[in-house]
Amino acid sequence: MTVTPAGRLIDNVDLNVFLGTNSDEENYENSRAGFTRETDDLLLLGGRGATHGRVLSWYDGTTNLSVTKSPDELYRRLGDGYHKHLYDLDFPGVPNPWYTPDHNKATFELGDENAPWEGIGTGWFYSVLGGGRDLRPESNLEERVSVSFDNTAEAQMRGDFAVPTLFNGNFDAVVNPNGLLRNSLDNAVPGWSFHGGGTSTGKLPTDKLVDLRGVPTLEEYLTNVGNDPNSPDYQTDYALKLKKGDIITHNRFVVPDWGALRFDVHVPIPARLNDQDDYIEVFLETDTTTYTLKSEEINPDRVLQNIPPDEDVNTEWPAVDLREVHPQAVSQPFIQSQLNRIGFGTQAFETFQVNVPDEARGKSAKLRFKLQGDTEVYLDNVFFKSEHLKFGNPDLNQQEARPDPINQPNNYLIERPQYALSYSDSLKTANWVSYKSDPSFLAGTFPPSRPPFREDFSLPFADKVISNDYSNVGRNNNTVVIRGHLVPNQDRALTTQSYHTKPNDETGVLEHYEIFKDNAQTYLMTNVVPQVPEDRVWQTLEGDLNEFVSDPSNARNEVYIIAGTLGSTDQIPSRTTIPGITNNRNQFNINVPEYLWKVVLIPEEPGQGPTDITYGASAFGVLIANDRQPQGENWKNSSVSIISSVNDIEDLTGLDFFSNIPEDIQEVIENYIDTSIIP
Structure with missing residues (x-):
């Protein structure tokens, strides 16, 4: 209707x-x-x-x-x-x-x-x-x-899909929210105001909507995402400003059958490290049950020591702790107990996500956000499903990845703000990792020293790969391997300097400290595969894609990349004994792949969704042997690499990529090999 x-x-x-x-x-x-x-x-x-x-x-x-x-x-x-x-x-x-x-x-x-x-x-x-x-x-x-056709009147009003996972989750499906005539009739925010929605004081008024152009702390961020607030071409972008005591509720909707709930938060002035009372709670309310939504809770006792009690992890483990990442926890493994705290969110919008209980899937529900404490917050882009899977969740032999360790242990879905992946418990590596790359992910500097690789505490499986396992050689061919990233660490360089200061341990002088939250997440062992030490050709591919995205003269600087493994040449046995740590780990094997591959999708312009993609989009695949790679060769002219179509990689791997793109267009761009756009 x-x-x-x-x-x-x-x-x-x-x-x-x-x-x-x-x-x-x-x-x-x-x-x-x-x-x-x-x-x-x-x-x-x-x-x-x-x-x-x-x-x-x-x-x-x-x-x-x-x-x-x-x-x-x-x-x-x-x-x-x-x-x-x-x-x-x-x-x-x-x-x-x-x-x-x-x-x-x-x-x-x-x-x-x-x-x-x-x-x-x-x-x-x-x-x-x-x-x-x-x-x-x-x-x-x-x-x-087609139901995939997006008939939204204006592009900036669109949600995440033609049929959004949550209507008006970006607060942009609104016309002239501050207009006197409009508000004389109704000051409700569509999607957030009826059927029990609104704030603790009634309807959610439009005066809580803020055009991001007027938020000084977001000027650089908006420029990085291609919406320069000082340009005449600026596209109006609204977010919701929450103050002390605000409670907002989304109207009833049907909970999607998969996908974590994600939302973006900007906190110009974060809570102090000893202020545990400032946080955001998220509730999902069905007709019978109210669920408190949280991210994967990591036991801090496993990774943190000697932090003052009032600066420690909030025992409630809220959806978002409005304090910054603690200075003693900016790297692995400590950062894993701080993922719900503020990193670069003081200077940009930072994505957080919370898990959704399986029993709520497919049910009618309301979504409620509650702000505790007096820290002001901007909220935007409240949707389900990872943005890194916008163009499709690659299915493996007609089975999409799901976070189901019982029924899908070898196609187990992990969604993170930094990337999404399908993990195989039998291979002990990812099947694939999918990630978006644009200038906003590259706006920063690298850590002063390389972070350590660490086990992924969020995995639900008993036997987790640790960094020390890679010090062993292959069981069959004595293969020597290194820890190879699937999502390159240089593609997650978004860092920030802390807003608050902390006394220097030696001098007592108050100092700011660097927070490398996104970069640290690339050093989890679920993002690692065994690679040969001389992976030069693979590195040239990573470097060229990174330069393409970071080039300020390039208007097509948004790229979607999926990387994965194929085949097997050896197996690395796990270490059962680690001196000073344990002597009774289970024995298991880590697969050494025969090939590594990437498929790349480059839309015609940033911000396009699946139904916007036309025959002008560029796509290609690259298959690279996981073997000694000659010096001086790059991915375009190497004896160990094959440039292919996306369909060729699909045939080899049994995966289906970019399935959200209309089938007729998908078939054309996946059959065509277009690498000319990458210098």
């Missing part, structure tokens, strides 16, 4: 139901009571606002045949009584009732005295659940519009 001005019909739809128009438009005499512009005596509008809003009341009367007010009075027949605002004094004759069955087996004319006056045979009746789908009036549509 949709609404059009002045009673105009919509092209290429299954069914148009004419409700009314104003007196100077054709078909005025067939308007139903309350659906002419002259009906409502509203200041300056002459009824335009309320008349369109009444469509919802009309539709409600077709779902509940006994409802009389929802929220307006329903006009079923003359006997329903006189409601001044439903009557148009200029209308010729008796006002037309709201409901006359008009399905393809009905013989009633509008206003027929013998017609049922309930909302039977129209509206909700035509839905599948309403039972009348097969009785819809015949339509002569030669080509139906």
Whole structure:
């Protein structure tokens, strides 16, 4: 159901139901009571606002045949009584009732005295659940519009997909939110204001929406994501500003069948390290249960020591702890107990994510954010599913990755703000890692020293790979390997200097410290595969892609990359004994792949979604032997690399990439090898 001005019909739809128009438009005499512009005596509008809003009341009367007010009075027949605002004094004759069955087996004319006056045979009746789908009036549509087609009026209003995982999760599906005339009618924020939504004080007013152009601490960030606030081409971008005590709730929606909940947070002034009372809580409310949503909780006792109690991990483990990452925990493994704390979020929007319980999937629910403490927060881009999987969750032999360790231990999905991956517990490596690369991920410096590789505490499996395992040689061929990144550490260089200071341990002088949260996450062993020490060709591919994205003259600086492994040449046995740590680890093997591969998608311009992709997008695949790679060769002219199409890599791996792109376009760009765009 949709609404059009002045009673105009919509092209290429299954069914148009004419409700009314104003007196100077054709078909005025067939308007139903309350659906002419002259009906409502509203200041300056002459009824335009309320008349369109009444469509919802009309539709409600077709779902509940006994409802009389929802929220307006329903006009079923003359006997329903006189409601001044439903009557148009200029209308010729008796006002037309709201409901006359008009399905393809009905013989009633509008206003027929013998017609049922309930909302039977129209509206909700035509839905599948309403039972009348097969009785819809015949339509002569030669080509139906796909549900993947995004008909959002303006690009900046779009969500994450054509059908968003959460409507208006980016707070941009709003028109002139600060306009006096608009707010005199309604100051609600679409998606966040009805059905029990809103703030602790009622409706969520539009005055909480802030155009990011007016937030000084985000100027550099906006420029890095291609929306320069000082440019005449700046695209309005709203976020929600939360203050002390604010509670916001999203209207009811259906929880997607997979995907973590993610959201972006900007905190210009974070809470101090000893302030444990400032944090964001997130709740998912179904009809029967309220869930407190959290990220993967890492036991701090495993990684942290000697931190003052008031600066330690919040025992509630909230969705977001509004303190900065502690200076004693900026690297691995300590950072794993700090992932819900602020890193670069003081200078940009930082993505956080929380897990969604399986039992809530597919259910109707509301989503609630609650701000504790007095730290001001900007909230934006509240959606489900990793942005690194925007163009598709690569399925392995027709099975998409899921966070299900029991049924899918070898295609186990891990979503992180930095990347997403499918992990194989039998191979003890990732099947693939998917990540987005753009200038915002590269805006920073590298740590002063290389962070250590560490086990991934979030894995649900008993036997986890540790860095020391890679000191062994291959079981079959005595292969010597190094720890090779799938997501390159240089592609996650977004770093920041702490806002608050901490006394230097030696001098006592107050100093800022660097936070390398994103970079540290590339040093988890789930992002590592055994590679030969001389991986020069692989490194040239990583370097060229990094330079392409970071080139300020390149307008197509948003790239989606999936990297993975193929085959096996050897197995690295795990270490069962680690002096000073343990002497009873289980024995398992780590697969040494025969090949490494990447597939690359470069949209025509940044910000495009799956349905925006055209034949002008660039895509290619690269297959590189995991063997000694000659010095002086690069990925385009090496004896150990093969440049291929994306479809070729799919055939070799059994994976299906970029499945969210319309199939006809996907087939063309995945068959075409276009590396010319990369210098």
